[in-house]
Amino acid sequence: MAYEPQYYPGKTKIAQNRRNHMNPNVELEKLREIPDDDIVKIMGQRQPGEDYKTVHPPLEEMDLPEDYVRDLVEPISGAKEGHRIRYIQFADSMYNAPAQPYDRARTYMWRFRGVDTGTLSGRQVIEMRESNLEEIAKNFCIDTAFYDPAVCGIRGATVHGHSLRLDENGLMFDALQRYVYDEKTGHVLYVKDQVGKPLDEPVDVGEPLSPEKLVEITTIYRKDNIPMREDTELIKVVKRIHRARTLGGYMPTEDTFKDL
Amino acid sequence: MESEKKLFLKALKEKFEEDPKEKYTKFYTFGGWKQSKRKREFVEHAKEIMEKRGGIPGYNPDIGVPLGQRKLMPYKLSGTDDIVEGDDLHFMNNAAIQQMWDDIRRTVIVGMDTGHAVLEKRLGVEVTPETINEYMETINHALPGGAVVQEHMVEVDPALAWDSYAKIFTGDDELADEIDKVFLIDINKLFPEEQAEQLKAAIGKKTYQVSRVPTLVGRVCDGGTIARWSAMQIGMSFITAYKLCAGEAAIADFSYAAKHADVISIGTALPARRSRGANEPGGIPFGILCDVVQTTRVSEDPIEQSLEVVATGAMLYDQIWLGAYMSGGVGFTQYATAAYTDDILDDFSYYGYDYVEKKYGINSTKPTMDVVEDIATEVTLYALEQYDEFPTLLEDHFGGSQRAAVAAAASGISVCMATGNSNAGVNGWYLSQILHKEYHSRLGFYGYDLQDQCGASNSLSIRNDEASPLELRGPNYPNYAMNVGHQGEYAGIAQAAHSARRDAFAMNPLIKIAFADPSLVFDFAHPRKECARGALREFEPAGERDPIIPAH
Numbered sequence: 001m002a003y004e005p006q007y008y009p010g011k012t013k014i015a016q017n018r019r020n021h022m023n024p025n026v027e028l029e030k031l032r033e034i035p036d037d038d039i040v041k042i043m044g045q046r047q048p049g050e051d052y053k054t055v056h057p058p059l060e061e062m063d064l065p066e067d068y069v070r071d072l073v074e075p076i077s078g079a080k081e082g083h084r085i086r087y088i089q090f091a092d093s094m095y096n097a098p099a100q101p102y103d104r105a106r107t108y109m110w111r112f113r114g115v116d117t118g119t120l121s122g123r124q125v126i127e128m129r130e131s132n133l134e135e136i137a138k139n140f141c142i143d144t145a146f147y148d149p150a151v152c153g154i155r156g157a158t159v160h161g162h163s164l165r166l167d168e169n170g171l172m173f174d175a176l177q178r179y180v181y182d183e184k185t186g187h188v189l190y191v192k193d194q195v196g197k198p199l200d201e202p203v204d205v206g207e208p209l210s211p212e213k214l215v216e217i218t219t220i221y222r223k224d225n226i227p228m229r230e231d232t233e234l235i236k237v238v239k240r241i242h243r244a245r246t247l248g249g250y251m252p253t254e255d256t257f258k259d260l
Numbered sequence: 261m262e263s264e265k266k267l268f269l270k271a272l273k274e275k276f277e278e279d280p281k282e283k284y285t286k287f288y289t290f291g292g293w294k295q296s297k298r299k300r301e302f303v304e305h306a307k308e309i310m311e312k313r314g315g316i317p318g319y320n321p322d323i324g325v326p327l328g329q330r331k332l333m334p335y336k337l338s339g340t341d342d343i344v345e346g347d348d349l350h351f352m353n354n355a356a357i358q359q360m361w362d363d364i365r366r367t368v369i370v371g372m373d374t375g376h377a378v379l380e381k382r383l384g385v386e387v388t389p390e391t392i393n394e395y396m397e398t399i400n401h402a403l404p405g406g407a408v409v410q411e412h413m414v415e416v417d418p419a420l421a422w423d424s425y426a427k428i429f430t431g432d433d434e435l436a437d438e439i440d441k442v443f444l445i446d447i448n449k450l451f452p453e454e455q456a457e458q459l460k461a462a463i464g465k466k467t468y469q470v471s472r473v474p475t476l477v478g479r480v481c482d483g484g485t486i487a488r489w490s491a492m493q494i495g496m497s498f499i500t501a502y503k504l505c506a507g508e509a510a511i512a513d514f515s516y517a518a519k520h521a522d523v524i525s526i527g528t529a530l531p532a533r534r535s536r537g538a539n540e541p542g543g544i545p546f547g548i549l550c551d552v553v554q555t556t557r558v559s560e561d562p563i564e565q566s567l568e569v570v571a572t573g574a575m576l577y578d579q580i581w582l583g584a585y586m587s588g589g590v591g592f593t594q595y596a597t598a599a600y601t602d603d604i605l606d607d608f609s610y611y612g613y614d615y616v617e618k619k620y621g622i623n624s625t626k627p628t629m630d631v632v633e634d635i636a637t638e639v640t641l642y643a644l645e646q647y648d649e650f651p652t653l654l655e656d657h658f659g660g661s662q663r664a665a666v667a668a669a670a671s672g673i674s675v676c677m678a679t680g681n682s683n684a685g686v687n688g689w690y691l692s693q694i695l696h697k698e699y700h701s702r703l704g705f706y707g708y709d710l711q712d713q714c715g716a717s718n719s720l721s722i723r724n725d726e727a728s729p730l731e732l733r734g735p736n737y738p739n740y741a742m743n744v745g746h747q748g749e750y751a752g753i754a755q756a757a758h759s760a761r762r763d764a765f766a767m768n769p770l771i772k773i774a775f776a777d778p779s780l781v782f783d784f785a786h787p788r789k790e791c792a793r794g795a796l797r798e799f800e801p802a803g804e805r806d807p808i809i810p811a812h
Contacts, residue, residue, distance in 0.1 A: 018701070094647075094654065095283065100701030119709070121660020121702040158325050162702075163658045165285045165651045173287050175329040221699050223648035228699045229641055238698055239633050242691045245716035246629065250726050 044193030078129020150208035342792035356794025371522030389438035423802035475803030484537025547731025547767025562759030571600035573748025598662035612674025627684030661704030676756035
């Protein structure tokens with residue numbers, strides 16, 4: 001019997017939004033078109049147009065020992081080329097940012113190969129071969145409904161803001177003020193790269209989504225939107241996991257799980 | 261709980277001076293670090309220091325991250341009315357936190373019965389209340405650094421060691437009656453009657469000495485020194501008080517008893533990879549910390565009793581042990597203080613108390629999975645909903661680790677209130693963590709991905725190498741050894757079980773009695789208040805070197 005991934009439990013809109021993120025067959029709404037070079041500028045690791053730095057020769061040119069895992073696993077393109085590994089890190093506001101840290105981690109793992117990701121409360125990093133990273137940073141992480149210019153921050157260090165109140169323009173706090181609200185256009189402009197180095201010219205990442213839209217697409221439970229209390233299926237699954245871990249302990253037997 | 265009755269509201273209003281329910285505010289307008297009186301003072305001090313040391317630069321808040329882009333919040337010590345700056349809760353800036361650890365580290369308990377048996381059965385020397393009083397007078401001369409046997413000895417200036425003394429306690433009321441009151445830790449006077457009876461029943465007729473080695477000794481040397489310093493002075497005092505021969509074989513028995521056989525250290529020695537000896541924070545089990553804290557003697561409120569243990573544990577395990585000994589960092593204070601400031605954990609815990617009191621009664625139900633799940637789920641959801649409802653509360657606990665620690669601690673404490681079972685409580689903690697993770701799709705720092713995801717598997721096991729009763733676990737328990745925001749809370753959960761049961765002690769009655777001593781510098785009945793006094797610079801510590809340095 002073929003395994004049918006369920007992605008995430010829960011009967012609420014929040015649970016469905018989480019499933020939509022994780023399910024690679026769901027195409028997220030494309031909301032903006034940020035030029036490739038602008039993404040590269042915000043990431044701050046390569047000059048636009050500059051060749052990718054490599055850390056080893058192309059795999060084809062390398063004399064590697066035989067290993068059947070190499071026959072089983074197709075390397076991603078950046079690995080084939082020997083590109084170095086770089087990162088992009090996001091901070092997501094608890095005020096209804098579209099993606100949230102564990103949602104990001106699970107989404108990356110479901111949708112992409114060659115990913116190394118780390119999750120904390122205030123930031124979520126993804127590391128990949130640089131060329132592959134830039135591709136998903138643009139096409140998935142920033143151009144789609146996975147991102148909002150006001151309540152998602154691209155931040156390498158001094159990331160804090162996820163839990164703070166929003167500023168008067170609805171932007172998430174950033175001690176380094178990497179992005180600002182342009183009152184003339186109503187757009188958010190990045191004036192510094194992700195580690196806070198000033199950019200030669202601002203990068204426009206577009207208009208913030210409306211609060212109504214954020215409430216529709218967010219993946220965080222909130223009492224003033226969809227409270228977790230309402231998602232009885234999710235709570236039931238979490239309790240089941242807890243009970244299985246507790247009663248299974250170090251000697252799980254089938255009996256342990258029979259009546260869960 | 262109705263909105264206006266939330267315990268944390270007073271602190272939030274003081275901290276932010278804005279509507280705690282408002283989601284929008286202004287940032288970047290507070291004047292950076294200059295908004296903080298304490299940081300301005302730091303800058304002044306740094307200027308003086310730079311001049312004194314020939315221009316070598318030091319503290320400069322304009323280096324690195326721009327501090328103060330948002331309001332640098334003050335903190336209200338929970339359970340008090342004292343509001344202090346965050347910097348003043350760092351253990352380096354807080355003499356009370358330092359003394360709390362000094363007083364624990366410099367304490368060693370030594371059983372007297374072996375020594376007395378050697379005197380009576382081997383040497384035929386009579387031991388009476390009078391000889392014990394004479395011995396106590398001698399040890400109170402020797403322990404701070406006075407000579408008793410050799411005639412050409414250097415000694416310690418008593419002004420440096422005013423905090424050093426020895427006392428005695430016993431479960432034998434008749435003997436206690438005849439001991440000079442200045443030497444006696446009087447169980448009957450210091451504890452409520454029911455607790456005194458429990459304690460005396462637990463220790464029997466035995467007699468113990470409590471040695472308080474000078475604070476300075478612990479600071480210059482280490483916790484492993486304390487039992488040795490105490491043992492050396494005990495041996496010398498026995499020789500003097502009982503007129504023994506300094507070289508006779510029986511002295512070896514006193515030494516063995518005082519150094520090994522009858523010694524109760526506060527913390528056990530740690531494995532080599534932790535690089536610490538006995539009586540260091542990493543070796544202090546949670547149950548022992550419960551017994552060090554004395555709120556059970558002075559308050560009948562089981563939540564307050566538990567929260568004072570959480571606070572002491574946060575200071576000791578998070579700020580001092582993990583925050584400095586183990587990591588060398590300076591930032592752990594921010595995590596740790598979340599558990600004892602702004603009445604937030606208090607609010608969550610009292611909510612849980614009310615919930616279990618109505619539904620189950622206190623210490624009135626068996627620790628089943630259903631009970632743990634019900635209570636931990638309700639308290640966790642309540643706690644997290646408060647962060648949704650009050651944006652300034654969320655901003656106060658701006659790190660996920662802070663929120664995870666207090667929501668789970670309140671859950672664990674509440675489970676203990678219903679069941680009186682600490683392992684059920686810690687199981688509730690773990691359920692809280694994984695519920696929290698799905699609620700916010702985030703939890704704490706990486707550490708919360710470790711122990712809090714696998715902890716349920718060992719929370720109801722007491723088999724060797726798999727787990728332990730929570731009271732016997734400690735900072736060096738596998739998986740607990742590296743994560744801030746846990747250990748103080750675990751200790752509080754252990755205390756909660758015993759508070760619900762109205763136990764006089766959690767793990768070791770000797771520790772509970774030894775720290776009931778009113779002569780201690782730090783008041784272990786009110787650790788949060790003491791911490792506030794330290795932050796407000798009202799606390800007078802021991803271990804100062806003024807008598808031997810130029811006037812300043």
